[in-house]
Amino acid sequence: MTDPIHSGPETMMGAVANDIAGEAVERQEEAAAEASAVLDKPHSLGSDAWWQMRRRPMFWFSAGLIALFILMAVWPSLFTNGDPRYCDLTQARHKPSWEHWFGTDIQGCDVYARTIHGARSSILVGVFCTAGVTVIGSIVGLLAGYFGRWLDVVLSRVGEIFFAIPTLLGGIVILYSFPSRPGTPYAIVVGKVVIAITLLQWPTIARIMRASVLQVMPHEYVTAARGLGARPGRIIVSHILPNAVAGVIAVATINLGVYIALEATLSFLGIGLQPPAISWGIAISEASKMGFLTSAPHMLLFPSLFLSLTVLAFIMLGEVVRDALDPRLR
């Protein structure tokens, strides 16, 4: 009898080039050819994803933008010599010029300097809120989805309670209860805003994570992992999390902009960051006041533009990361 491994009718379909089986001798060559294309691929999962990402222009574009904004947040003096707190009322509401690239605001402060210096607060709030919400939401969602039963009931109800509180109202209550005074250190002022937003927003991510986990759980690879002796911790880390994380990444990166905007709203109401603190949110709030939109549109335009670019960069990065973590999309 001939070896069945190396016999049997084989029809090669060019269209199914992906499905190189190598179950016949003819296919083996093709398998080797395709395989040699991935031969140079680095080993571990992380470097596999990295190898995937760095081929995409979108990754470099978004990473470049984010690096630029982070640089701006850390060393604003690299970008401007102007003092954002030096304001000359006689120069108020000037249009962009050589002297003031982005014009001046209602107080006569330089909008360019304020926009550059505002990056720090906005990015701190955006990044820390996103990190906090994602971490807390993912952990709660994973636990609720994986262990289910009473834990799911408890966690889901607690999440719903927070979900039911309007973020703005909740934010006002929390920040009003713990007011900042003019002497309060900067880190604490920002920290309070971050904590308030994180506390009120984590259920969004928890719900998405829980739904994804419930979707992943019935897959046979989860049962197979149990059948081959994996511990619950390993099943969660190796099998459930990597397959459930895509939705969370997508929503979290989009929400980064929402958090910056929330900070702006709270600041506008006088309870978030307060002048003399500088942030894009405060600048946008100031500029949106009655009448300025027509008389001094540059006051709104530049901080909004920077905010939009930041959000865009994070969304694009999130998309690239998500794609890199899902081999089926390659």
Add this chain to the structure above:
Amino acid sequence: MAQTKHPARWSEPVEVGDVLLRVEGLKVEFRMREGVARAINGVSFDLAAGQSLAILGESGSGKSVTAQAIMGILDSPPGFVTAGRVLYRGVDLLTLPERERRKVRGAHIAMIFQDALSALNPVFPVGWQIAEMMRVHRGLNRSDAQEQAIRLMERVRIPAARQRARAYPHQFSGGMRQRVMIAMAIALDPVVLIADEPTTALDVTVQAQIMRLLQELQEERQMGLILITHDLGVVADVADRIIVMYAGGLVEEADVLDLYDRPAHPYSRGLLDSIPRLDQKGSDLPAIGGLPPNLLRLPTGCAFHPRCPVAQARCRVDPPPPRVELGPGRAAACHFVVPDADFGRSA
């Protein structure tokens, strides 16, 4: 690493013929809102080292649930083992704490699943997944584990294994995926291998290759192999013994050739008759009429009586004796079973 409480004899080498697995009076039920479904009603069998045992049955006959109960991966709730023992080399697995039981899975008893596409994690390269078994259970470092994984992939005859180790499950064909699954299952040198419909999702030509591979590995390692299938054709070459299940009960137990020659239970007979044969071209294929029973409402008496061609009045009332011995290693659960029974079959 926690001190293992496993009996010392588990680390001793297995001799051919040792009883590895003894299932005694296993009962499993699923408690659902609609009622209690009795998925397994007292199943007993032995598995020896070097032996291949096929569990044959239709969907819902309890064959997969039996495997899950042995492995301890029943979804619970709703599934509960309500009676019986599962002795692995003398130790009842059902009474072991979950921590201890986990150490049995993979390292002592491993399982192959039906659909290897869904049984492999889509986001990791297959080599990584095989290597993970070795890293977690054997404590190998990354590169050693990867080398072992490649060796295993070569062993299950995946061409260009070194390169293919870095490919993802969706880049493999069905047969190759099943080979990967097998490589994962044998990674820790299990003593017992349970294959749950390993070839159902595959082409007929590939089925034969996979069965041959399983047989080879079983002979090479003297594993006990449990082969769960609904396809009589698949088991003929590989299995030594067959047990036939119907509606959660064991209806017949026999050596494979005996069963093919002289099926003792009317249900086994019906299964054999419904295999298409070349010499019967043109005539209607005999089929077992009716549907498998609803496990929530099992028929009274013999569960098979509504579909049985030889059923009598007492079959509706009296449950059949669970084991009518028909000679060495042969038994069936039927009121009317006699050795060499003919059941009116025309030759």
